[in-house]
Amino acid sequence: MPDLEHEVAGFVRGRVVPAEPLLAAGGDAARAALVDLQRQARAAGLWAIPLPAALGGQGLALTGYARLAEVEAHSDFGPTVLGSDLLLDASMLDTHATPAVRERYLRPMVAGGCPPSFAMTEPGVPGTDPAALDTRAVRDGDDWVITGRKWFTSRAADAGFTTVVCRTGPGRTEFSLLVVPTTAPGYRIVRELPVLGVGGQYEIALADVRVPADHLIGAPGAGLRIVAGRLTLGRTLRCLRWLGQTARAFDLMRDRLVRRRIGTRPLADMQLLHGYVFDSHAELAAARALTHAAVAALAAGDDARTAAGTAKVVAARAFHAVVDRAIQVYGAEGLTDDTPLAMLLRAARAARILDGPDELHVTTVAARLLADYQATCGTASQATASTAARK
Numbered sequence: 001m002p003d004l005e006h007e008v009a010g011f012v013r014g015r016v017v018p019a020e021p022l023l024a025a026g027g028d029a030a031r032a033a034l035v036d037l038q039r040q041a042r043a044a045g046l047w048a049i050p051l052p053a054a055l056g057g058q059g060l061a062l063t064g065y066a067r068l069a070e071v072e073a074h075s076d077f078g079p080t081v082l083g084s085d086l087l088l089d090a091s092m093l094d095t096h097a098t099p100a101v102r103e104r105y106l107r108p109m110v111a112g113g114c115p116p117s118f119a120m121t122e123p124g125v126p127g128t129d130p131a132a133l134d135t136r137a138v139r140d141g142d143d144w145v146i147t148g149r150k151w152f153t154s155r156a157a158d159a160g161f162t163t164v165v166c167r168t169g170p171g172r173t174e175f176s177l178l179v180v181p182t183t184a185p186g187y188r189i190v191r192e193l194p195v196l197g198v199g200g201q202y203e204i205a206l207a208d209v210r211v212p213a214d215h216l217i218g219a220p221g222a223g224l225r226i227v228a229g230r231l232t233l234g235r236t237l238r239c240l241r242w243l244g245q246t247a248r249a250f251d252l253m254r255d256r257l258v259r260r261r262i263g264t265r266p267l268a269d270m271q272l273l274h275g276y277v278f279d280s281h282a283e284l285a286a287a288r289a290l291t292h293a294a295v296a297a298l299a300a301g302d303d304a305r306t307a308a309g310t311a312k313v314v315a316a317r318a319f320h321a322v323v324d325r326a327i328q329v330y331g332a333e334g335l336t337d338d339t340p341l342a343m344l345l346r347a348a349r350a351a352r353i354l355d356g357p358d359e360l361h362v363t364t365v366a367a368r369l370l371a372d373y374q375a376t377c378g379t380a381s382q383a384t385a386s387t388a389a390r391k
Contacts (some may be wrong), residue, residue, distance in 0.1 A: 003172055004049075008082070009071045011046055016075045023077050024343065026199050031158065037081045046302070048083040048110055051090050055110045057083075059155075066225035066240055066295045073244025076347055088234050089116040089163070096218040096226055101179050106162050114160035117182075119150035119204060120227065127135065128360050130165070130224060135206065137166035144168075144178055144216065146209040155204035156182065156189055165205065165227060168220055173207055180206070181216040196346045235308045236298060239315040242351055246319045248346050250280050253326035256379045267329065275327045283318035290314050306368050309361040316329040316351035316358060323348045 003244035003295045016023075022033050027103025041047045050065035051057025051383040060068070065084075072078035088111060093106045108114035115170060122134060134325060146166055161181050168176040180187060193201040218226050233274040253276065256270040266383045267273060297304035323344045327334035352358050 003066060003279035007044070008046060008049075008068055010321070011041065011082075012072060012074050012078045015040060016078050019074060020046050020077060020340065020343070021337070024198065028055060033287070034077075034081065037077075038083065041082050042112070046082055048086065050084055050087050051110050053092055055090065055094065055107060056111045057090070057110055057156060058219055058269070061299065062295055063299045066292060069237065069240035070244040070247065074248050075243075076245065078244075079241060083110075083112060086116065088230060089355065090251035091233060092163070092226065092230050095333045096177075097179075098214045098216070100214040100217060101210070101217070109162070117151055117153050117156045117159035117162045117202075119153040119156075119162050120165040121152050122149060123203065126358065129252070130175070132166060133165060133175065135164065135166050137164075137168050137176065137178055139168075139213070140210075142213050143210045143222060144213060144379055146178060146180065146186075146206045146211065149205050151193055151201070153204050153298070154200060157192070157205055162187075162204070163217065165223055168223075171221070173224055173330050174221045175227075176220050177217035177223045177226055179212055179217060180209055180211055184209050187211070195350055197266060198339065198343075201282065228259055231305050231355060233307045235312045236291065238351070238355060239287070239294065239308075239373045242315045242319045242348075243288055243291060244283070245324050245344055245347060246284050246315075249319075249323045249326045249341065252323070252339065252341065253277070253280065253329050256326070256329050273329065278328065280318075280322045280325055283314075283321055287311065287318040289314040306365055309356075310366045311363045312355060313358045313365075316348075318349050320345075320348040321370070332367050 004149070010325030019037060020256060023030050027181055033206055038047070048057035049068060050060045050062065065087075066377060069079070071083065072082055072084055075081075077366060090106065091109055093101060094110075105114055105116075109116055119129070119135075120133070123135065125132050135146065137144045137146045139145075144166075147165060148164075148166070150164065155164060159182050161179050164178050164180050165175055166178055168174055186207040188205045188207070190203040190205050192199045195201055217223075257277070258266055258272060260267045261271075268310050294304050294307035294311045297307045321339060327341050327345065333339060336342065
């Protein structure tokens with residue numbers, strides 16, 4: 001593992017980081033650069049490290065991959081270049097997909113030839129209320145026919161297929177997942193949806209898109225249960241990547257403090273800035289501990305919702321706070337693209353909303369903790385109080 005970690009770190013810092021300005025610019029040149037870097041990753045034996053070996057990946061378990069995920073995420077493009085960002089879709093499809101979907105989409109995806117996208121949220125619908133989604137799929141003979149609109153669909157322009165969350169029954173939570181090839185008649189990219197000025201997200205429309213019945217993922221009506229498992233793993237993976245980006249910002253901050261001099265003294269001598277260093281160290285350590293607790297819960301097959309929700313909030317807050325302090329240390333230069341900090345700040349601000357806003361996780365985690373306490377300790381406390389009252 002130390003050798004592999006060293007190889008991944010060297011590849012990301014030596015090849016991916018220098019290409020960041022080109023990759024971030026988008027367009028055909030960015031796509032060509034990404035394809036070339038992915039080719040280099042395969043040649044270096046670093047492609048698809050955490051993906052199932054039976055599908056063509058290297059099969060490294062989540063607990064072993066967790067540290068590598070931080071190292072990859074030194075660049076936001078690292079997981080995509082190395083194929084690790086396919087883990088979420090690969091896990092979902094490996095568990096729930098039909099043989100037809102496995103052969104047509106899953107195996108080519110792991111090989112790097114059929115990028116995935118996932119479409120859940122919709123314009124005008126609160127992301128915290130999935131039961132309000134309105135995209136519908138109706139069974140018609142051997143096909144499903146899908147109609148609706150989605151947005152914040154990552155990579156849709158380059159994807160070979162999109163897994164779409166659709167309402168398939170009259171019940172409030174009767175949703176299913178359907179794999180839709182992006183070449184299907186009626187599938188249309190409405191627009192790119194820049195996030196804080198950077199592209200990569202898309203709004204899509206589905207107008208009577210017809211897909212075979214064997215493109216259903218899991219059982220009809222089980223879509224939200226599958227999505228819930230996907231989100232728990234996805235939040236944990238995002239946290240691991242945020243840790244890597246937070247550590248990069250922390251390194252940039254410390255480097256600036258040590259190297260930049262005011263007169264004859266380095267910034268590192270300014271005691272006011274020591275608080276920046278301590279707070280950043282403490283927040284990063286706390287986020288790392290909570291994230292790895294979520295990894296352990298997932299690996300053990302436990303209910304990881306509380307661990308992942310807690311880690312998501314703490315890691316997102318740490319990411320944003322550390323990047324903000326690093327920018328403050330750099331001064332005006334930190335606001336420019338001469339450093340990676342502006343790019344990191346965009347990612348950090350989005351982190352507090354992606355996969356559910358912080359406020360949602362605070363509420364759901366707190367409610368779950370209170371319910372657990374009432375179920376386990378509350379009864380005993382009430383019995384003790386009743387005994388004391390009788391005395």
